[in-house]
Amino acid sequence: MTITAETLDRSRVLVAPALRQAVERLDPFTRLVASYHFGWSDEHGKPIEANPGKTLRPALALLAAEAVAGKPEPALPGAVAVELVHNFSLLHDDLMDRDTERRHRKTVWAVWGDATAVLAGDALLSLAHEVLAEDDSPYGQEAGQALAIATRELIRGQVLDLAFERRDDVTLDECLDMAGGKTGALLAVSAAIGAILVGAPQPVVSALSRFGAELGMAFQLVDDLLGIWGSPAVTGKPVFSDLVARKKTLPVTWSLDHGGLAGRELAAWLARDGNPTDEELRYAAELIERSGGRDWALREARERIGLAEQALDDAGLDAIVRNRLGEVARFVIERQA
Template sequence: MSERLLAVGEAPHTVGDMRGAVPQARGAVHDGRAAGAEADLGAGSQEAAALLDRTREAVEPELRRAVDSLPGTMRRVVAYHFGWEYADGRPASGQSGKAIRPGLVLAAARALGGSPTAAVKGAAAVELVHNFTLLHDDVIDRDSTRRHRPTAWTVFGDADAILAGDALQALALRVLADDQHPAAGRAAAWVASCVMELCEGQHVDTALEERSCDQVTLDECLGVAEAKTGALLGCACALGALYAGAGFDEVEAMDAFGREAGLAFQLIDDVIGIWGDPARTGKPVGADLLAGKKSLPVVAALTSGTAAGEELAELYPRLGPADVGKAADAIDRAGGRDWAQAQAADRMAKAVAQLSRAVPDPEAAGGLLALAEFVTRRSF
């Protein structure tokens, strides 16, 4: 196992120099409709997939040990949410997630000269926090499906899902408190600050949902995306740097890298939320539109000043199933889809610039670059 852990974050092939990585990401993101399927087969995606496989192998035992320590009711809800059990407690073989955030922790540790093995508890803590947010988000958004199965709140009820999420947040901090690594204390403080930012981002997001469409700006939505998605990816990269013994400037640069990559991730996730294939997303077609979410492509279209944007405003946010196709077409014609993909490419370019501050050697940064490109090259 130790040899496998040491390999996490090591790119079997370099992505190329950092300047070359930006146009590659830009082309794939900007034309995501055509590039997605090709990207799945590309060397970069295969590299990232292999890295994520190694991450799951390294981190899942730590996750299971932590979850097994929860009180019975909480453990049952969390084990179901992770895909390890069915609702009646029978063992299941579901995958607990893509492992992107713990993958970033381990890849960042290696990129800065540290040992991924030593950072496994930090990676597990980040994944526990991520799943705390998923449990709560599903309740708040009333999402009924996640990872191709009913969400925890639909099975166990709102209260149990919320409390299980609370338990995961506390569990993440306990995992770090029990870690003997000298960076664990700073890592716990960084995670706590991140959780506060996540909660504030969710508060603002909920407030925006209460406003009419003409009272929401793109800048506000981008701010929410940074707080809800970028902050945790930034935290993951920062924790990897902390466990590698990096200095303050390097840790800050890694946090900035993760935040920019996180914004790119959210932009593409919002596109997939409208045009994604349910067989891949595990959610019904146009789920975000039916939920009336003010996602980034939607707000870009609504604020575009175009005729298509006005058409969308007449439909949104009270859509029926028959209106989903019309709304998606209006967003596309208003430029919301192209704007989101171009913005994702721009954020990726900024992410690479931040990464080069902390890790000037492109070969050392290969695993991080592969992961960052992977999250913006997902197929629809």
């Protein structure tokens, strides 16, 4: 088992009981929906063991506390809170994108409908702030404010993402700003919240926040690549899923800005009406590759990881835990799902 796998598994062991305890507070139907979404049960409530996801965000929170205070447990409320906010965003994101599958299972809206997905997501968001408000850390209010600001930024990014679907003039800078909100903000607070809860000095909190923000940009770049070229057997999403939706992802936007003739052909392809065939989707993916969008996204992801590693160095953390955080960062650009 790799260091990264050990780190993520350790996080799951710590977080899972507290996460289940939080979900138990929900009304019976919403509890069933959340249990299904987290992979704890089927749609009838029968216990199962489905893919729980990467649990990257709570792992960052726990590692940050351990790096500063020598133990992860004080960050557990923060770790649960960021995981709840993340899953609130997934429930709403699946609905807005009309994605019918996540982790090889039907999404919540595809099973129970749009309204249930909205309400279940809202319930998880409320739980996140409830769990954090109950923490007896003297720094709980500061952590709660940081999470609230990050959630607002996440929503801002999602608003931009939806708006970009109706525009044909989205710039790369706009797309990077959108990704910084939609993905970077929650990873930034995930990396910082554990340090906040153990009373770390502000320069350490700021360095960890920068680490998470750069990690978030790398994560989004890789996610966008997987949304075009990822294997459905691994990602749990249909092939060329982002191209089917004609999403203005980072490699697409870079190709439109810098791709020359292939970029102009891609713009014309994106402007077409109707549902694209498999052959047309392969053609669009080839245009992005010919434009250099795929290579740029890979390079940019690596550069962002380099910046994240530099932020870790600036934080002056315990060497062993700092290396674990670095391993998590490298996992982000090596992942296949």
